[in-house]
Amino acid sequence: xSQAVATGSTEAREFSTWRRLRGWITNPWGKPRFLVVVTWTxxxxxxxxxxxxxxxxxxxxxxxxxxxxxxxxxxxSTAPDINSVFHDPSLRGALQQSMKLAFLDVVIATxxxxxxxxxxxxxxxxxxxxxNFLMLFPLVTPEIVMGVSLLxxxxxxxxxxxxxxxxxxxxxxxxxxxxxxxxxRGRLFSIxxxxxxxxxxxxxxxxxxxxxxxxxxxLPAIVASAAIVFAISIDxxxxxxxxxxxxxxxxxxxxxYNATRATPQPSTDGIATVIMVITLxxxxxxxxxxxxxxxxEGGRGSAIDxxxxxxx
Amino acid sequence: xxxxxxxxxxxxxxxxxxxILFVLPFYAVVxxxxxxxxxxxxTAVPAWNPxxxxxxxxxxxxxxxxxxxxxxxxxVRTVEYVMLSLxxxxxxxxxxxxxxxxxxxxxxxxLLILLVLPFWISYLMRMLAWINLLSPGGYAERFLSATxxxxxxxxxxxxxxxxxxxxxxxxxxxxxxxxxxxxxxILPLYASLDRIDRSxxxxxxxxxxxxxxxxxxxxxxxSRTGLLGGAVLIxxxxxxxxxxxxxxxxxPTTSMIGNQIDLYFxxxxxxxxxxxxxxxxxxxxxxxxxxxxWTIHRASRDLPA
Numbered sequence: 001x002s003q004a005v006a007t008g009s010t011e012a013r014e015f016s017t018w019r020r021l022r023g024w025i026t027n028p029w030g031k032p033r034f035l036v037v038v039t040w041t042x043x044x045x046x047x048x049x050x051x052x053x054x055x056x057x058x059x060x061x062x063x064x065x066x067x068x069x070x071x072x073x074x075x076x077s078t079a080p081d082i083n084s085v086f087h088d089p090s091l092r093g094a095l096q097q098s099m100k101l102a103f104l105d106v107v108i109a110t111x112x113x114x115x116x117x118x119x120x121x122x123x124x125x126x127x128x129x130x131x132n133f134l135m136l137f138p139l140v141t142p143e144i145v146m147g148v149s150l151l152x153x154x155x156x157x158x159x160x161x162x163x164x165x166x167x168x169x170x171x172x173x174x175x176x177x178x179x180x181x182x183x184x185r186g187r188l189f190s191i192x193x194x195x196x197x198x199x200x201x202x203x204x205x206x207x208x209x210x211x212x213x214x215x216x217x218x219l220p221a222i223v224a225s226a227a228i229v230f231a232i233s234i235d236x237x238x239x240x241x242x243x244x245x246x247x248x249x250x251x252x253x254x255x256x257y258n259a260t261r262a263t264p265q266p267s268t269d270g271i272a273t274v275i276m277v278i279t280l281x282x283x284x285x286x287x288x289x290x291x292x293x294x295x296x297e298g299g300r301g302s303a304i305d306x307x308x309x310x311x312x
Numbered sequence: 313x314x315x316x317x318x319x320x321x322x323x324x325x326x327x328x329x330x331x332i333l334f335v336l337p338f339y340a341v342v343x344x345x346x347x348x349x350x351x352x353x354x355t356a357v358p359a360w361n362p363x364x365x366x367x368x369x370x371x372x373x374x375x376x377x378x379x380x381x382x383x384x385x386x387x388v389r390t391v392e393y394v395m396l397s398l399x400x401x402x403x404x405x406x407x408x409x410x411x412x413x414x415x416x417x418x419x420x421x422x423l424l425i426l427l428v429l430p431f432w433i434s435y436l437m438r439m440l441a442w443i444n445l446l447s448p449g450g451y452a453e454r455f456l457s458a459t460x461x462x463x464x465x466x467x468x469x470x471x472x473x474x475x476x477x478x479x480x481x482x483x484x485x486x487x488x489x490x491x492x493x494x495x496x497x498i499l500p501l502y503a504s505l506d507r508i509d510r511s512x513x514x515x516x517x518x519x520x521x522x523x524x525x526x527x528x529x530x531x532x533x534x535s536r537t538g539l540l541g542g543a544v545l546i547x548x549x550x551x552x553x554x555x556x557x558x559x560x561x562x563x564p565t566t567s568m569i570g571n572q573i574d575l576y577f578x579x580x581x582x583x584x585x586x587x588x589x590x591x592x593x594x595x596x597x598x599x600x601x602x603x604x605x606w607t608i609h610r611a612s613r614d615l616p617a
Contacts, residue, residue, distance in 0.1 A: 035411035042408045043426045046495070049441035050433055052451060056444055065449035112326045119323025127320075131327050138334055140544070140601060141594075142552025144570050148577065148590045149337030156358050157340050158332075174333040177326055200313040209313065235434045237555060242577075256436040260443050260559045269444070272437035279432050 050276075057269035064264060074266040075274075085270040093248060094255040098275065100165065101240065101251065102233040105172040110226045112173070113180025114218065120181065121188045138178045146175060147242030154243065164245030171239040176232060180225040187221035220293040227286025231279045338594075345369055345587035356583045369588040377592070383572065390568040393482070394550045397489040398543055401497040404490070405542070409498050410531075413505035427502070430495040439559045442488060446477040446560075453477065480563025488560040493550060497542040504538025505531070537611060544604050548597055569593055 057075070061068035077084040085091050120132050138146070154167050161167050195217060199209040237253035244250060250258075252275045259268040343358035346365035350357050359365055376383045412423050430438065445452035453475075456462045462474035470483045477484045508531060516526040554570030567575075569589065576586030 032411070032415065035407050035415060038404070038407040039411045039416070039423065042404055043423065046430055046491070047426060049445055049452075049491075050430075050438060053437065053441035053444050063449075064444045065447050065451070065453075112329060115322040116326025119319045119321070119326070122314075123319035123323055125320065128323075131323055134327065134330055134335070138330070140548050142549050142570075142597065144552040144554060144573055145590055145594055145597075146334075146337075148573060148586065149341045150333070151577065152340040152344050152356075152358075152583065152587060153333070153337040156344065156356075157336065170333055174329070177329065181326070197313065206314045206318070231432055235436075237434075237436055253434055253436040256434070256440050257555060257559065260436075260440055261562065264440060264443055268440060272434060272440055276433050276437060279434070283432050 053269045054273050054276075057266050057273045059266050062265060064266065064269065074270040083265065083267050085267055085274055088267065090247065090250070091255065091267060091271050094250050094252045095271065095274065097165070097249055098234055098252040099278075101168055101172055102230045104169045105176055105233040106226050106229050108169070109173040109176035109229050110180055110222065113177045113225060113229075114184050114222055116177060117181040117184035117188060121185050135178050135181050138175050139182075143175075143236075143238035144242075146171070147238045150174070150239065151242045162245065163243055164249040167243040167245075168240050168249060168251075171243050172233045172236060175236070175239060176229045179228055179232065183225040183228065184218060184221045187218060191217050220290045223289045223293070224286050227282050227289075230282045234275060234279050234282075341587045341590055344583055345591050347584065349582075349584050354581075356587070369584050370591065373585060373588045373592060383589070386567060386569060386572050389482075389566075390551065390570075393486055393489060393568060394547055396486050397493065397550060398547060400486065400490040401494045401542075401546060402539070405494055405498040405501060406539075409502040409505050409538075413502050413508075427495065427498060431499075435492055436555070436559075438492060439488060439556060442491070442560060443478065446484070448475065478560055478562075480561045480565050482566055484560050485557045485566045488556050489550060489553070492556055493546040497546045500542040500545060501535065501538040504535050504541070508534045537608065540604060540607060544601070547600065551593065551597060 055067070056064050058070050058072065059068055060071040060073070073079070073082055073084060075085045076087070078087050083091060085095070116135065120128065120135060123131075150167070150171050154161050154163060161170065191214075195213050196209045199213045200206075204212065235253065237251075237257060240249075240251045241254050241257070244254065252271055256264075256268060256272055259265065339360075340358070343360050344356045346367060346369070347359040348357045348366055349355070373383060375381060377387060378384060408427075412420060412427065416423050442452075444450055447453065456465070457475075462471070465471045465483070466474040471477065471481050473479060473481070512530050512534070513526055516530045517523070521529065551568075552570050553568060554574040557566045557568055557571055558574075573586050573589050573593070576582045576589065
């Protein structure tokens with residue numbers, strides 16, 4: 001009897017070893033070695049070039065290909081033969097222009113987008129379908145089409161708007177609004193209307209329900225969309241280029257573009273690094289504020305979901 | 313509880329903004345493309361009244377868009393570049409998205425952060441990085457020479473000069489396009505793969521499907537919306553791209569439709585022809601978009617779940 005059991009268990013063990021082996025090869029949710037290699041190769045390929053660019057912004061030479069030791073002179077030097085990021089007038093000007101556009105974009109696009117999101121989510125009448133449809137188009141229109149059309153608008157129809165900062169701000173806001181709407185509307189749907197209805201039942205006027213109930217609930221999404229507007233405005237190249245007005249309205253991406261078409265220098269890598277650090281700081285701050293406001297809401301997985309959500 | 317006029321009033325500023333700065337500009341493009349050119353100043357004279365529209369410029373572009381015409385090569389090249397880049401994005405992106413959604417457990421958070429990171433690094437900086445790497449003496453250039461991959465690329469006919477990747481190589485432009493746009497492709501694909509209910513796969517396996525068949529008949533169809541969405545997200549902007557070829561090549565032999573438009577506005581200014589090409593490009597993309605909406609509509613009808 002005991003022997004039979006022993007044999008049985010040996011058979012079972014052999015069977016399970018065989019199955020484990022087979023499972024290791026064929027199990028659809030086992031760990032496929034091939035995919036691990038592909039994924040990490042992709043990650044390294046996508047990030048490493050940027051790290052090299054950052055490295056060469058600290059190169060103690062004009063070369064972008066041969067490493068000559070560490071220096072910060074491409075950022076801080078005041079020597080006349082070195083166009084450092086913080087002292088060269090054109091590089092400094094580009095940084096200032098980029099920051100100015102991003103700031104104005106956030107200040108204008110965020111409120112308009114938040115109001116549009118509220119309106120589109122709750123307005124059920126004639127024209128609401130068309131407005132919803134209209135809002136989606138800036139998200140899928142290639143930037144060059146938008147650049148051409150805004151250029152022709154400002155040169156033939158709205159000729160009062162001068163090229164340079166005013167036209168650039170109007171352009172940036174136009175492509176930013178839809179991002180705000182998408183983010184805020186998502187939050188609006190997940191909040192639902194019950195909080196406001198409860199407030200109204202307890203005697204709150206519409207204005208109080210809006211300001212004291214809905215607005216605080218929307219705040220995380222508003223902060224998140226402001227951070228994203230800031231980031232996409234800073235990264236924008238096409239609209240800024242098509243609507244610029246010569247050298248004094250050149251932004252950082254335009255500076256990088258012009259440098260790559262001539263001779264890029266370590267300070268080109270440097271200004272790109274500075275703008276990258278600013279963008280990442282804005283996004284991380286946005287994520288942190290978002291998490292601070294939504295703490296205790298539960299349900300959502302981790303900070304990662306928010307970060308990943310920030311990508312879309 | 314809220315007054316009826318409140319929500320339309322909230323939407324008003326945004327709608328007005330988009331009407332004036334998104335819809336009206338298209339009318340400006342149409343007016344210029346269907347207008348005329350000042351014979352002396354060579355500037356565009358737009359025609360705002362449809363009764364006075366002059367279709368000559370669009371017709372001229374269309375005749376040059378036939379085989380043998382000056383835009384034919386550019387158009388074919390653009391479609392080739394976009395399709396090859398899309399294929400590259402699928403080949404690289406699908407395994408990555410699949411692995412992260414299905415298999416990565418402990419490393420999933422880290423991988424997701426690394427996946428999203430390129431979104432927040434300026435596109436121009438990511439292109440600049442490749443200038444550093446591919447210039448003669450750059451890390452990538454030295455690596456490719458040391459491993460003799462450059463000879464391989466040359467013998468396969470992928471590059472015409474194995475020591476000058478930035479001198480007008482289609483191969484470099486396509487790789488740069490893949491590098492630039494692939495993050496936008498992977499993320500929606502990842503989202504759709506991550507959403508797949510694993511019980512479907514278990515059912516397929518229990519009913520005797522091999523892993524490969526389960527993948528082909530369950531995972532792949534269920535990730536179709538993600539694949540299509542990611543494809544649309546990168547194909548539309550790629551068709552309007554002009555800066556990528558300009559940065560990594562700059563040669564007329566690698567110019568795309570976007571470069572042609574850019575040239576007519578910033579090179580030798582002929583905005584009328586530039587506007588005509590812009591209109592044709594937009595119509596082409598609207599058709600692509602329409603096809604996408606139609607497939608999505610059909611898919612949602614076939615799969616009520």
